[in-house]
Amino acid sequence: xxxxxxxxxxxxxxxxxxxxxxxxxxxxxxxxxxxxxxxxxxxxxxxxxxxxxxxxxxxxxxxxxxxxxxxxxxxxxxxxxxxxxxxxxxxxxxxxxxxxxxxxxxxxxxxxxxxxxxxxxxxxxxxxxxxxxxxxxxxxxxxxxxxxxxxxxxxxxxxxxxxxxxxxxxxxxxxxxxxxxxxxxxxxxxxxxxxxxxxxxxxxxxxxxxxxxxxxxxxxxxxxxxxxxxxxxxxxxxxxxxxxxxxxxxxxxxxxxxxxxxxxxxxxxxxxxxxxxxxxxxxxx
Amino acid sequence: xxxxxxxxxxxxxxxxxxxxxxxxxxxxxxxxxxxxxxxxxxxxxxxxxxxxxxxxxxxxxxxxxxxxxxxxxxxxxxxxxxxxxxxxxxxxxxxxxxxxxxxxxxxxxxxxxxxxxxxxxxxxxxxxxxxxxxxxxxxxxxxxxxxxxxxxxxxxxxxxxxxxxxxxxxxxxxxxxxxxxxxxxxxxxxxxxxxxxxxxxxxxxxxxxxxxxxxxxxxxxxxxxxxxxxxxxxxxxxxxxxxxxxxxxxxxxxxxxxxxxxxxxxxxxxxxxxxxxxxxxxxxxxxxxxxxxxxxxxxxxxxxxxxxxxxxxxxxxxxxxxxxxxxxxxxxxxxxxxxxxxxxxxxxxxxxxxxxxxxxxxxxxxxxxxxxxxxxxxxxxxxxxxxxxxxxxxxxxxxxxxxxxxxxxxxxxxxxxxxxxxxxxxxxxxxxxxxxxxxxxxxxxxxxxxxxxxxxxxxxxxxxxxxxxxxxxxxxxxxxxxxxxxxxxxxxxxxxxxxxxxxxxxxxxxxxxxxxxxxxxxxxxxxxxxxxxxxxxxxxxxxxxxxxxxxxxxxxxxxxxxxxxxxxxxxxxx
Ligand SMILES: Cc1ncc(C[n+]2csc(CCOP(=O)(O)OP(=O)(O)O)c2C)c(N)n1
Ligand code: SF4
Ligand SMILES: [Mg+2]
Numbered sequence: 015x016x017x018x019x020x021x022x023x024x025x026x027x028x029x030x031x032x033x034x035x036x037x038x039x040x041x042x043x044x045x046x047x048x049x050x051x052x053x054x055x056x057x058x059x060x061x062x063x064x065x066x067x068x069x070x071x072x073x074x075x076x077x078x079x080x081x082x083x084x085x086x087x088x089x090x091x092x093x094x095x096x097x098x099x100x101x102x103x104x105x106x107x108x109x110x111x112x113x114x115x116x117x118x119x120x121x122x123x124x125x126x127x128x129x130x131x132x133x134x135x136x137x138x139x140x141x142x143x144x145x146x147x148x149x150x151x152x153x154x155x156x157x158x159x160x161x162x163x164x165x166x167x168x169x170x171x172x173x174x175x176x177x178x179x180x181x182x183x184x185x186x187x188x189x190x191x192x193x194x195x196x197x198x199x200x201x202x203x204x205x206x207x208x209x210x211x212x213x214x215x216x217x218x219x220x221x222x223x224x225x226x227x228x229x230x231x232x233x234x235x236x237x238x239x240x241x242x243x244x245x246x247x248x249x250x251x252x253x254x255x256x257x258x259x260x261x262x263x264x265x266x267x268x269x270x271x272x273x274x275x276x277x278x279x280x281x282x283x284x285x286x287x288x289x290x291x292x293x294x295x296x297x298x299x
Numbered sequence: 300x301x302x303x304x305x306x307x308x309x310x311x312x313x314x315x316x317x318x319x320x321x322x323x324x325x326x327x328x329x330x331x332x333x334x335x336x337x338x339x340x341x342x343x344x345x346x347x348x349x350x351x352x353x354x355x356x357x358x359x360x361x362x363x364x365x366x367x368x369x370x371x372x373x374x375x376x377x378x379x380x381x382x383x384x385x386x387x388x389x390x391x392x393x394x395x396x397x398x399x400x401x402x403x404x405x406x407x408x409x410x411x412x413x414x415x416x417x418x419x420x421x422x423x424x425x426x427x428x429x430x431x432x433x434x435x436x437x438x439x440x441x442x443x444x445x446x447x448x449x450x451x452x453x454x455x456x457x458x459x460x461x462x463x464x465x466x467x468x469x470x471x472x473x474x475x476x477x478x479x480x481x482x483x484x485x486x487x488x489x490x491x492x493x494x495x496x497x498x499x500x501x502x503x504x505x506x507x508x509x510x511x512x513x514x515x516x517x518x519x520x521x522x523x524x525x526x527x528x529x530x531x532x533x534x535x536x537x538x539x540x541x542x543x544x545x546x547x548x549x550x551x552x553x554x555x556x557x558x559x560x561x562x563x564x565x566x567x568x569x570x571x572x573x574x575x576x577x578x579x580x581x582x583x584x585x586x587x588x589x590x591x592x593x594x595x596x597x598x599x600x601x602x603x604x605x606x607x608x609x610x611x612x613x614x615x616x617x618x619x620x621x622x623x624x625x626x627x628x629x630x631x632x633x634x635x636x637x638x639x640x641x642x643x644x645x646x647x648x649x650x651x652x653x654x655x656x657x658x659x660x661x662x663x664x665x666x667x668x669x670x671x672x673x674x675x676x677x678x679x680x681x682x683x684x685x686x687x688x689x690x691x692x693x694x695x696x697x698x699x700x701x702x703x704x705x706x707x708x709x710x711x712x713x714x715x716x717x718x719x720x721x722x723x724x725x726x727x728x729x730x731x732x733x734x735x736x737x738x739x740x741x742x743x744x745x746x747x748x749x750x751x752x753x754x755x756x757x758x759x760x761x762x763x764x765x766x767x768x769x770x771x772x773x774x775x776x777x778x779x780x781x782x783x784x785x786x787x788x789x790x791x792x793x794x795x796x797x798x799x800x801x802x803x804x805x806x807x808x809x810x811x812x813x814x815x816x817x818x819x820x821x822x823x824x825x826x827x828x829x830x831x832x833x834x835x836x837x838x839x840x841x842x843x844x845x846x847x848x849x850x851x852x853x854x855x856x857x858x859x860x861x862x863x864x865x866x867x868x869x870x871x872x873x
Contacts (some may be wrong), residue, residue: 075715090558286513
């Protein structure tokens, strides 16, 4: 029986008190316990920012890499050892800005990774500059007259890329988020969970209260995440009402499932024997 | 009779120049000869002016000849362009109906290549087979091995294509026999059938070496001249249980490789200068997280896009210093295909033993040139994974610390997911447990831990190759793909009464001076030879040894050195 205790880390937490990241950490741990995953069966790859510190605060295999390069590292790790449950974790700047190209192609590959984006609509670690998801007009030190451009819409982009699992969670709805993370990990393929995460230090617009007044769960039964046209519509909803929950879901083959090399055994378990290649040499004779 | 014949095949991109050269290469390799083929191509798919030059010798050969004994022009437009490289009594084959060029030189053979191709092979594209047949006749060589090779080469493309190639080659052969009996000066005597030798280029040797050394994961983004490495791996992937993942860019490629390396498989990427520029941040990531990483950088002339299909040794300093911060790395630069094969295994062993990045420098000349290799011995390839700890060796993993202090700098490496241990790797400065830290004490210790690996690597870097062993007052100093040209240059100098030695480095960084330093450098004059503008290795050599070089012989026009060019410049500088 895996308990919360097994995920306890003694690394001191470096987030600001009241930050939305605490709730996300809690939901993540709870989801892993509910799935009865052991710490050594999980690997979290993260980038650089406040969000990517998360794996240090729970016990599991961790690769805390470069800003924006989370997804390729996670992809290489997953392909080399597909028995691992691989998650990727980072902020909105990390994933949608610096790593935007990787984001698009990870969705295309449908590699079996659960990607948690702590979306606080600002750059936290570098102390409050505009991010790809900042609202237009958002005033920061790098946009003193307000951001002149509209935010990108990661969910809409994900639906357009036929991402096989597209969801939005909210740090203020821990149980709902726990359930999303659990479903995301269970999903076979690339699962995007964009998480609305209030940054209490640098985002005075999109606060806990701001989100609480707007978010609503897409209703089970009345909303069909398998309907792509509906998903396009729902993903565009922002402002007065902001949907959370699974926006789009479609089963399609994962990248690992399509590689014959690992049909029987993960790459990392395959032995190395240099004398096993006479056939390759003969081709040059 | 000593044989040393060079054949230049010229024409437009898309005319099948490389098909002729590789077929000739294979035929003569199987007949016991040694072959060296360079490819000189423009960065385009059709048209332009390209050539391959095939050198056939009765002794091992790893360099080009500046001149050609045979010139095979597949295209009327290029006839006059290449004429200057023909030896005084050299033979030219061209199609007089395709050019206004006229010649009364009895060695210039106008053959209706296109007409014969259409008659015998049904297609204009068969011009290359007709010309090959004609060349074989003029060289006085048997047609049979050519026909056999054509059958083999085109076996996969269907009976008809193979038959058309054969009938075209036969028709070209016959045309020469019937119209100009025995007029070529440079003949190639029949060889002795030998099947065990290989004809291989640098890219193939690198890919093959990597696969034999246990490559399991490859990711890359195409960039000349590195692309054939990726294509080779991709073609072998299914049979040999390798994953070859085309990346969206070089940043993704190298980070995927690092992810796979962290998981515990032998993983690599290959690129050229521009792609390597994009990879530099991740190079430091591998250094910091102590993740094994092998990158092949097949150099081409830069900066920027430069000359995409040509050669240069301009990225040595870049490879040595790429990425911010200080961390250990090794830089290898094979001199020829066989060495490239074995050095790939060495690269993986170093990367795993020292848990750090290893860069293997090739260049267009090394990567694209084919040569005959006596053998590649799989039994000579050793696998050393260093301090990887496997399941059955793990007693207690409860408090496993990935970066635990070791005098050597190398900590035991548990692979994530294969035991109950949890592994933390971090690109921030970290504690021995892999958690982020700002402690000055830990920082100092971790920097020292990483940099200590450099001392270990330095101890075991191989010595340069000295040739010949007799001491000489003159030493040609060089590295990487210059091997073949330098080696032949010292032989030519010897013949001209100027004793000289080659000192060739293939294991460059960290630099090992001890062994050869005392032996050869004391009293000799050193001339550095490099395919770049500034003599990057020469300066590095001086920095490490305190020995200045007398002269630098440099070339940066994107073309490889011919041995004779080096000899001429040595004489000039003496
Ligand atoms: C290549 C590179 N560029 C810039 C930085 C500096 N940097 C670190 S985190 C960050 C932005 C963080 O914002 P986000 O990804 O949204 O994460 P958050 O801190 O908000 O959770 C930046 C710009 C870096 N570490 N690396
Ligand atoms: S800066 Fe913002 S995102 Fe970062 S820890 Fe503080 S509150 Fe959280
Ligand atoms: Mg952010």
